[in-house]
Amino acid sequence: MTDVLSTPGRPAMPERASVPTFAVITGEQVQQALSGREKQLVELVEAAYRLHDAGDTVNPPSYFLRFPDRPTARIIALPASIGGQAHVDGLKWISSFPQNVSAGLPRASAVLILNDHDTGYPFACLESSIISATRTAASAALAADRLSRGRPRPTRVGFFGTGLIARYIHTFLNGTGWAFEAVGVHDVSADSATGFRGYLRQAGATAPITVHDSAEDLVRASDLVVFATISGRPHVSDPAWFSHNPLVLHVSLRDLAPEVLLGSANFVDDVEHCLKADTSPHLAEQFTGNRDFLNGTLSDVMAGRAAPPADRPVVFSPFGLGVLDLAVGKYVYDEVSRAGNLRLIDDFFHELRRYG
DSSP: OOEEOOOOOOOOEEEOOOOOOOOEEEEHHHHHHHHOOHHHHHHHHHHHHHHHHHEEOOOOOOOOEETEEEEEEEEEEEEEEOOOTOEEEEEEEEEOOOOGGGGGGGGGGEEEEEEEETOEEEEEEEEEEHHHHHHHHHHHHHHHHHTTSSSSEEEEEEEESSSSHHHHHHHHHTTTTOSEEEEEEEEHHHHHHHHHHHHHTTTTTOOOOEEOOOOOHHHOOSSSSEEEEOOOOBBOOOOGOOOOOOOEEEEESBBBOOOHHHHEEESSHHHHHHHTTTOHHHHHHHSSSTTTTTTEEEEHHHHTTTOOSSSSSSSOOOOOOOOHHOOOOOOHHHHHHHTOOOBBOOOOOOOOOOOO
């Protein structure tokens, strides 16, 4: 990052670095930077997956902060580093407090810290619930496309869970050219299912929309099934529900019992990340004592090293990689900066002289 000054006969001396800046980017700015750019963002996420596959990332395990007095709540730290055009380090700090919903607040809230690659100084803090939902939805849309190649393309989509993530996944499917003959909706909350149906109509959905009282009916009526729940343990255990070989975007990771996964072809975003923390694939590994039920990663499919079969259900279980948050977050930072709308915090860094 710093230039090197040199004169004949003297050792090169580094130029003094400029005072680091620090910006705060609000949720409104994030949304403005990302809105309507679904195709571009799917390409951005695909590029991040390729960098991860090539080893041009650092993505340590996520760290879970849990609370004995609030067993349903958690806060997760996702540190990461990514090369390529983003060339940035950082941390997503995201909380999940399900009881917020009954109080009229979103379940999840998050911030993303971006650190300069050369100095390590944090240079931005971004509202990140939108960034997190965006990278999750872009990953799901990418998987839907890649995993449906060589198979009949789904025409009936079903959403199991109807919160923010489901809404963003629908937006990204719609924004990347998917059209469906029928849309199914199921949620344990009737109000949430009704609200999601209203959103679909407002978003311009013209296909028939069915709110299914039965989870089984939703799965059997859909050849693309999106699981976007807050379940902490499997609640779908009958492989017969999937006998029509649908493509399943298992975004919430803990809905499917091992029996369902063992009757399916299974793809993940990262093997080591996904097979931990009692995810459904982790439970399947514990049940079988091996990882033979895995067919590969999404990157394997993109690189032609693996292919989804047509004669079994295909399940994509993404743990969610911090490098995706960094890629999308750096994109937002660059867009806000280009527009001249960065909100810099003057004198955020104070002790910048070594000896005072």
